[in-house]
Amino acid sequence: EVQLVESGGGLLQPGGSLRLSCEASGFTFSRYWMHWVRQAPGKGLVWVSRINTDGRSTSYADSVKGRFTISRDNAKNTLYLQMNSLRAEDTAVYHCATNVVVLGPDGFDMWGQGTMVTVSS
Amino acid sequence: QSALTQPPSASGSPGQSVTISCTGTSSDVGGYNYVSWYQQHPGKAPKLMIYEVSKRPSGVPDRFSGSKSGNTASLTVSGLQAEDEADYYCSSYAGSNIVFGTGTKVTVL
Numbered sequence: 001e002v003q004l005v006e007s008g009g010g011l012l013q014p015g016g017s018l019r020l021s022c023e024a025s026g027f028t029f030s031r032y033w034m035h036w037v038r039q040a041p042g043k044g045l046v047w048v049s050r051i052n053t054d055g056r057s058t059s060y061a062d063s064v065k066g067r068f069t070i071s072r073d074n075a076k077n078t079l080y081l082q083m084n085s086l087r088a089e090d091t092a093v094y095h096c097a098t099n100v101v102v103l104g105p106d107g108f109d110m111w112g113q114g115t116m117v118t119v120s121s
Numbered sequence: 122q123s124a125l126t127q128p129p130s131a132s133g134s135p136g137q138s139v140t141i142s143c144t145g146t147s148s149d150v151g152g153y154n155y156v157s158w159y160q161q162h163p164g165k166a167p168k169l170m171i172y173e174v175s176k177r178p179s180g181v182p183d184r185f186s187g188s189k190s191g192n193t194a195s196l197t198v199s200g201l202q203a204e205d206e207a208d209y210y211c212s213s214y215a216g217s218n219i220v221f222g223t224g225t226k227v228t229v230l
Contacts, residue, residue, distance in 0.1 A: 107172030
């Protein structure tokens with residue numbers, strides 16, 4: 001089965017750190033750019049970051065630049081998001097996403113169910 | 122990296138059509154033919170409905186169509202059905218980044 005499964009979410013205090021994981025299965029993970037997208041409770045989707053196939057090219061939303069780091073391990077079929085200096089406004093469900101069938105830089109046809117990150121004192 | 126602007130809500134009766142707009146700038150919607158639309162039901166992951174402005178992934182009904190004019194893209198849902206009631210988000214490629222819209226809640230009356 002083709003799927004993405006996120007893990008690593010939790011409750012932590014402002015200023016803390018967390019690493020999210022996204023395990024891919026059912027497709028050749030190393031061939032596809034990967035993205036993180038988050039959704040605060042009751043709010044809309046917000047793109048967070050993306051990484052190219054070999055991990056050498058990354059991009060971030062301004063709101064997380066300098067605090068979050070995206071990476072991947074193609075041998076383990078796993079995407080990561082290292083989150084540092086967390087703030088209350090980072091509270092959200094974090095989805096990993098990619099486009100497997102759709103070619104091009106947009107159009108995410110595969111999403112994970114997400115992992116919840118709550119930042120609160 | 123401002124969010125694309127969508128109306129907060131839209132509605133229609135079963136069988137009618139509803140059109141949702143998505144307004145950006147020349148740096149995103151107007152600059153690339155990479156606009157996508159997603160449908161999201163409560164508690165579920167988003168589902169891709171339209172990509173590259175007007176293309177439908179396999180399995181998406183042809184009741185869903187997309188278009189673009191200048192800095193504004195649109196999604197039209199024809200022949201509304203009860204299961205179309207959901208939140209809809211547009212997105213656009215914007216150079217090295219992706220930007221999403223503010224979201225529109227579609228209600229089937």
